[in-house]
Amino acid sequence: MAKRLSPRSSEINALEQRGYLIGKKIGQGSYATVHLADYVDGNSGSKRMRLACKIFDKEKAPTDFLEKFFPRELEILTKIENPHIIQVHSILQRGPRVFIFMRYADNGDLLDFIKRNGVVPEQQARLWFRQMATGLQYLHNKNIAHRDLKCENILISKRFNVKLADFGFARFCFVGGRRVLSQTYCGSAAYAAPEVVNGTPYNPKLSDVWSLGIILFIMLNASMPFDDSNLRKLLKDQMTRNWVFRSRIRDTISPSAKSIVRHILEPDITLRFTLERVLTHEWIKKRDASLPSGGRLVHSLAAPKQAEASGSSGMEPAQQPEGPSRAAAPPYPQKIDTSPTDEYKWHESLRSNPLLNMPQLADPARM
Secondary structure, three states: OHHHHOOOHHHHHHHHHOOEEEEEEEEEOOOEEEEEEEEEOOOOOOOEEEEEEEEEEHHHOOHHHHHHHHHHHHHHHOOOOOOOEOOEEEEEEEOOEEEEEEEOOOOOEHHHHHHHHOOOOHHHHHHHHHHHHHHHHHHHHOOEEOOOOOHHHEEEOOOOOEEEOOOOOOEEOEEOOEEOOEOOOOOEHHHOOHHHHOOOOEOHHHHHHHHHHHHHHHHHHOOOOOOOOOHHHHHHHHHOOOOOOOHHHHOOOOHHHHHHHHHHOOOOOOOOOOHHHHHOOHHHHOOOOOOOOOOOOOOOOOOHHHOOOOOOOOOOOOOOOOOOOOOOOOOOOOOOOOOOOOOOOHHHHOOOOEOOOOOOOOOHHHO
């Protein structure tokens, strides 16, 4: 499968004529591979832009995916442009193969970052969460729900800004001028809202907010709030609010941070914070004293020469380095605690099980 999804010689030649140079494979999926790529501006001849290229093969995908999810993804990608969403450079098609070129995230994804560095300090978590929520607000204002928010889909740019990525399960929330509930149970169980796990039609915007809350919990805690190895137990734990911060970091998290997590991980959708309430919460609005006015710089993650003087717009310069940058690890004293006293061990806690067309579960109140 991997070999057949790799670019063919004729495709490589055709892409090179347009200025796209395909490099090594860095990711593999069922119907697509992801490669490093460079774009050479034909006008300048020497100006290069580092990109990632997702190569999708229509001949390898099932009919329902081709008829529903993939057309939505392409349509949505052509309609969005925001500093906190990974930037698509171009979409090209040659026969059954589609090449989606997007900005390369030099510092990988949030899951790998947390695995390397452990707990994200609260000040940094607030900055990144604010960027994620702002990017999601942009999508929701366009009536687009992401439906697959998870740490693996939060990419970290060269300048340590975060970007929402992977719109394979995204959809429009209004069809024919009418709001529609989602009935496709997609995404990952570890990040899915209880109404999704329960298999009932759901408001995708509110489920996006829940997923965002799971990501925030992971940044502050370096483990998942729920064990998703058993879906019935997962749903019961969600509905009974059976989650806790790890004992070693519980006292280091501010009351306002605990408050926003509690209001987001609210199983009752009539009580769960909407995105608007999230963005006006005191924890989000707080500006850290060690950051410039506006709190928009990533503090100690990058060397001083990499710091952004113009704020957190996150838009990358046109020229990127030719290879992945290896910034020094941030000076985090915290490391993940995998002792037996932890609620979940590390490799268990950050696993995200696939959740697609899952069967409806019983009412947790009757379990």
